[in-house]
Structures are given as C-alpha cells and as structure tokens.
Amino acid sequence: MRNISLIFKQFSRAVLLVAGFAAMGYTAQAQGDATKGEALFKANCTACHKIDVRMTGPALGPTITSETDDKWLTKWIQNNQALIAAKDPKALKIYNEYNQAGMNVFTNLSDGDVANIIAYVREDWKKMQAAPAPGAATGAAAEDSGPSNMVIFGLIGVIVIAFIVILVLNKVIGTLEKLLIKKENLPVEEEEEEEAVKVDRLATVKKIAKNKKLVFFIILCGSLAMGSWAWVTMWNTNVHQGYQPEQPIKYSHELHAGVMKINCQYCHGGAYKSKNASIPSLNVCMNCHKVVKTESPEIHKIYDALGYDPATQKYDSTKAKPIQWVRIHNLPDFAYFNHSQHTKVGGIECQRCHGPIQTMKQVYQYSPLTMKWCIQCHKRTNVNGKGNAYYENLISIHDRIKKGDKITEAEMGGTECGKCHY
Ligand code: HEC
Ligand code: HEC
Ligand code: HEC
Numbered sequence: 009m010r011n012i013s014l015i016f017k018q019f020s021r022a023v024l025l026v027a028g029f030a031a032m033g034y035t036a037q038a039q040g041d042a043t044k045g046e047a048l049f050k051a052n053c054t055a056c057h058k059i060d061v062r063m064t065g066p067a068l069g070p071t072i073t074s075e076t077d078d079k080w081l082t083k084w085i086q087n088n089q090a091l092i093a094a095k096d097p098k099a100l101k102i103y104n105e106y107n108q109a110g111m112n113v114f115t116n117l118s119d120g121d122v123a124n125i126i127a128y129v130r131e132d133w134k135k136m137q138a139a140p141a142p143g144a145a146t147g148a149a150a151e152d153s154g155p156s157n158m159v160i161f162g163l164i165g166v167i168v169i170a171f172i173v174i175l176v177l178n179k180v181i182g183t184l185e186k187l188l189i190k191k192e193n194l195p196v197e198e199e200e201e202e203e204a205v206k207v208d209r210l211a212t213v214k215k216i217a218k219n220k221k222l223v224f225f226i227i228l229c230g231s232l233a234m235g236s237w238a239w240v241t242m243w244n245t246n247v248h249q250g251y252q253p254e255q256p257i258k259y260s261h262e263l264h265a266g267v268m269k270i271n272c273q274y275c276h277g278g279a280y281k282s283k284n285a286s287i288p289s290l291n292v293c294m295n296c297h298k299v300v301k302t303e304s305p306e307i308h309k310i311y312d313a314l315g316y317d318p319a320t321q322k323y324d325s326t327k328a329k330p331i332q333w334v335r336i337h338n339l340p341d342f343a344y345f346n347h348s349q350h351t352k353v354g355g356i357e358c359q360r361c362h363g364p365i366q367t368m369k370q371v372y373q374y375s376p377l378t379m380k381w382c383i384q385c386h387k388r389t390n391v392n393g394k395g396n397a398y399y400e401n402l403i404s405i406h407d408r409i410k411k412g413d414k415i416t417e418a419e420m421g422g423t424e425c426g427k428c429h430y
C-alpha cells in the first residue's frame with residue numbers, strides 16, 4: 009500500500025509541475041493593462057493601423073494575436089528599423105510584404121507600455137470576433153466551428169475531478185496506514201523505499217498493473233480521450249473550413265479587392281442579383297490586363313487561356329484553353345442557398361460569411377458552411393423589413409387577408425423565377 013502512495017506522490021508532482029508551467033505560459037501572454045494600452049494605441053498607432061482591417065500597415069488584431077513571441081513583437085514595435093537593419097528574417101519578410109512602407113520607431117515606449125498595447129489589441133480583437141456586429145466588415149468570426157469548447161472543457165473537467173478524487177482517497181489511505189503503523193509500533197519505512205522503486209522499474213510496472221484504482225483511472229482517461237477525439241472527428245466530417253487550394257493563376261484578392269479596392273460587384277455581380285455569385289470570366293481581367301503587367305508570366309496565363317496574342321492584340325478562339333479555377337465553397341446539392349437573398353435583401357456583407365477576403369492573397373473557406381452555421385445565424389439575425397418591397401408587399405397582403413380579400417399566388421411572389429428554378 010505504501011508504494012501506491014509513493015507512485016501517486018511522484019505522479020501528482022509531475023502533474024503540478026506541468027500545470028505550473030502551463031499557468032506561467034498563459035500569464036506570460038495575458039499580462040498587460042488593456043485600458044492603458046488603448047490610450048497608447050490611439051495616440052501612436054491608429055495613423056497607420058486598425059485592429060480589424062489593413063491600412064498602411066497590417067490589421068493588428070490577427071497579426072498580434074497569432075504572434076507567439078512577445079519579445080520579438082516588443083522589439084519590433086519599439087524599433088523595427090533596428091530589426092530590419094540587423095537583417096532579422098521575420099522583420100525583413102514583413103517589411104518587403106508591405107512594399108517597404110516603413111513603420112515609425114517608438115523608442116519612447118517602455119516594455120510595459122508595449123505589453124499594454126499588445127494586451128489591448130488582443131482583447132479588442134477577441135471581442136470583435138466574439139460579437140459579430142452586423143456592419144463590421146471583417147471582425148465577424150466564423151459563427152460555428154463544430155463541437156463547442158464547452159464540451160472539451162467539460163471533458164477536461166471530468167478528468168481533473170476524477171484525478172483529485174483519487175488523490176484525496178489515496179491521501180486518506182496513506183494517513184490510515186501511518187496511524188496503523190504507529191499503533192503497532194512498527195518502524196516507519198522512509199525514503200529508502202523510493203530508491204528501491206527507482207531501481208526496479210519492472211517491479212513498479214507490475215505494481216501499477218495490480219493497482220485497480222490506478223488502472224481504472226488510466227482506462228478512464230484513455231476512453232475519455234478516445235471519445236472526445238471521435239466526437240471532434242465526426243463533427244468535422246465533410247466540413248472544409250480553412251480549405252485553401254492553390255489556384256491556376258496567382259490572382260490575389262488582397263491586391264485587387266484590398267489595395268486597389270475594386271468592388272466585389274465588379275467581378276462577382278451575381279452575388280447581388282442571383283443565387284450564384286459566379287466567378288468572373290477572364291474578359292473582365294482583360295479590361296485592365298490588356299495593358300497592365302503585360303510582361304508577367306501570370307498574366308500570360310490569362311492570354312493563353314483566351315487565345316490572345318499580345319503582339320498582334322488579336323484573339324484566336326481555337327487556341328483558347330479555359331482556366332480551371334478550383335472551387336472552394338461548395339454546399340451539397342440538396343441545400344438551397346441564394347446569394348441575392350442574403351446580400352441584397354438581407355443586407356449582409358460578403359465578409360460575414362467569407363471573412364476578410366480583401367486581405368487574402370489566396371482565398372480560403374472561412375466559415376464551416378454547416379447546417380448549424382446557417383441556422384445559428386438565422387436565429388440571431390434580425391430581419392430588416394423597412395423600405396423592403398418584399399416585406400411591404402407581405403404586410404399589405406396580410407392586411408388584405410384580414411379584410412377577407414382574395415389573394416393569388418402570383419401576388420405572394422409565386423412568379424419569381426427563383427421560387428421554382430435553381
Ligand atoms: C507610419 C505608419 C505606422 C505607424 C504610426 C505604426 N505602424 Fe506598425 N506597421 C506599419 C507598416 C507599414 C508595417 C508593415 C511593415 C513595414 O513595411 O515596415 C507595420 C507593421 C507592424 C507590425 C508587424 C505586423 C506583422 O505582420 O507581424 C506590428 C506588430 C506593428 N506594426 C505594430 C504597431 C504598433 C503597436 C504601433 C503603435 C505603437 C504601430 N505599429 C505604429 C506602419 C506603422
Ligand atoms: C478583379 C476581380 C475580383 C474581385 C474584385 C473580387 N474577386 Fe473574388 N474571385 C475572383 C476570382 C478570379 C476568383 C477565383 C480564384 C480564386 O479563388 O482566387 C474569386 C474567388 C472568390 C471566392 C471563392 C470562390 C469559391 O471558389 O468558392 C470568394 C468567396 C470571393 N472571390 C469573394 C470576393 C469578395 C467578397 C470580394 C470583394 C471583397 C471579391 N471576391 C472581389 C475575382 C475577383
Ligand atoms: C481594375 C483593373 C484590374 C482588373 C479588373 C484585374 N487586375 Fe490584376 N492587376 C491589376 C493591377 C494594377 C495589378 C498590379 C500591377 C503591379 O503590381 O504593378 C494587377 C496584378 C495582377 C497579378 C500579379 C501579376 C504579377 O506578376 O505581379 C495577377 C496574377 C493578376 N493581376 C490577375 C488578375 C486576374 C486573374 C484578373 C481577373 C479575375 C485581374 N487580375 C483583374 C489590375 C487589374
């Protein structure tokens with residue numbers, strides 16, 4: 009019995025150590041005063057940065073939140089020029105990515121000031137993601153990502169509680185044993201036994217195997233882990249959130265929709281008019297690329313696809329070989345989703361469903377596109393009926409039905425193409 013107590017002592021020491029490190033790691037990220045940080049951020053950074061969208065510099069919410077090395081971040085914010093001069097690879101990459109726009113030096117900010125700014129940015133970004141305000145262009149988070157954190161935390165909670173219960177029981181047994189030994193006036197065996205345990209590993213394993221409580225605990229942990237893994241896997245079957253295939257032409261939304269601010273409608277006009285948003289034909293690209301970047305091999309892919317010869321400026325349709333864009337968003341055929349119903353009628357911005365497209369070099373699927381995702385938004389989003397012909401029609405029909413008038417299906421919208429056609 010004493011051996012069991014010893015094994016547990018060692019085991020719990022290890023667990024405490026790991027927990028301690030985890031807690032330290034957590035506080036290292038979370039320290040800093042967000043209220044002070046907000047004032048500093050507004051005074052120093054808003055000229056070039058916003059939390060959620062790109063301005064002269066990157067959108068700081070996602071970049072600062074995903075950066076794990078706070079020491080590097082502090083160095084960058086205090087003196088990015090020094091990092092660039094020292095040819096720090098990460099700094100050079102960012103610098104070149106932003107066309108060497110150059111950020112100010114803030115040597116006046118102490119480490120504490122910077123920690124406050126970082127805390128503010130992370131907190132604010134978290135808030136924006138938690139509460140997707142209608143109208144927030146990019147702060148809206150994907151509203152559902154399968155199994156909730158609650159379930160996972162619940163499982164961890166159960167494991168921790170089981171462990172504590174076993175620990176307490178074991179303490180009680182240990183105390184009782186000591187009492188027993190004292191009562192019988194037996195010599196108390198002390199730490200030598202610990203040595204013995206270390207020497208004979210095989211014996212330890214055998215003892216563990218004989219300890220029913222410990223074996224039960226290990227099996228419990230194992231089955232809970234397996235169970236939660238199976239749960240997560242099943243939830244995510246056929247969910248392609250994050251899917252980001254390589255496209256045949258390195259077309260960048262960050263450049264065209266972000267930096268150049270070309271309206272989504274210019275290329276995806278269907279998104280406001282019909283069920284499908286549609287991918288633009290390459291002729292739309294030619295409005296500019298007949299003259300822009302004509303030397304680029306990427307642009308020559310457009311020319312080849314259209315059978316266009318830049319030398320003669322003539323099209324030869326026999327040489328055309330259409331570009332096969334890789335489709336990213338794809339609902340199963342049995343689900344009917346209509347873009348215009350959501351964008352034009354519902355007034356929902358593309359970014360609420362597609363994420364910050366205008367910052368994507370390569371498009372990825374931002375939302376899970378699960379049924380739960382559709383339904384959750386329908387439950388939470390208020391319909392705006394004011395000044396909307398459809399709802400005004402509905403109200404007038406409602407009044408006429410009350411009066412006892414006869415109503416035809418056509419008046420209910422039964423001649424709209426979309427009611428019968430996909
Ligand atoms: C004069 C404009 C300007 C100001 C003011 C400015 N920045 Fe920047 N910042 C930039 C630019 C531009 C970049 C992109 C890198 C480059 O070109 O040097 C950048 C990059 C960054 C990055 C790196 C992002 C990444 O991708 O990892 C961080 C972090 C950052 N800025 C934080 C801040 C903070 C915090 C402040 C306020 C104390 C601030 N910046 C003030 C222009 C500015
Ligand atoms: C200059 C034309 C152009 C503009 C402007 C543009 N796009 Fe695109 N978009 C494309 C092309 C071409 C593709 C297909 C290649 C790709 O996925 O990058 C595409 C793909 C997409 C996709 C993925 C389609 C799929 O396969 O599921 C989404 C979503 C999207 N665009 C949304 C937007 C939004 C939102 C905006 C406005 C912020 C926008 N686009 C602006 C040309 C454009
Ligand atoms: C409104 C004008 C306009 C339209 C429309 C447009 N582009 Fe562009 N595109 C530009 C400009 C400007 C650049 C940047 C040139 C530069 O870097 O100096 C560019 C750059 C590019 C590049 C990068 C070329 C390189 O080698 O750096 C690619 C690839 C590209 N566009 C593809 C497309 C495709 C595909 C379409 C159609 C879906 C399209 N563009 C539509 C104006 C346009």
Ligand code: HEC
Nearest residue numbers: 272276279284285286337338339345350351356357358361
């Ligand atoms: C309410 C959520 C929602 C909004 C808002 C939304 N989309 Fe979509 N989008 C989707 C879904 C869902 C799909 C997949 C449709 C399918 O597979 O039938 C999709 C598909 C697409 C595609 C792929 C081609 C297609 O038509 O299926 C493009 C491009 C696109 N969206 C662009 C846009 C643009 C541009 C806007 C803003 C004008 C926009 N979307 C607004 C949910 C949305």
Ligand code: HEC
Nearest residue numbers: 343344345349350353354356360381382385386389391392
């Ligand atoms: C960002 C929020 C949001 C998401 C996500 C969303 N919807 Fe909607 N949906 C709306 C709103 C708002 C309306 C009401 C538009 C209106 O008529 O004013 C609506 C209306 C509809 C309607 C018409 C309902 C009716 O009573 O006529 C259908 C059908 C629909 N959505 C299907 C879908 C499907 C399928 C998905 C998932 C692929 C989806 N929606 C995802 C917000 C959303």
Ligand code: HEC
Nearest residue numbers: 282416417418419420421422423424425426427428429430
């Ligand atoms: C009440 C249901 C309904 C409405 C509303 C409706 N259609 Fe149809 N449509 C049908 C049916 C059923 C067919 C197939 C029988 C046929 O070809 O006559 C059809 C066939 C068609 C066809 C022929 C397709 C083919 O392959 O031969 C076209 C084109 C068409 N509809 C367009 C429209 C347009 C455009 C609208 C809106 C102005 C519309 N429809 C509204 C029910 C409807």
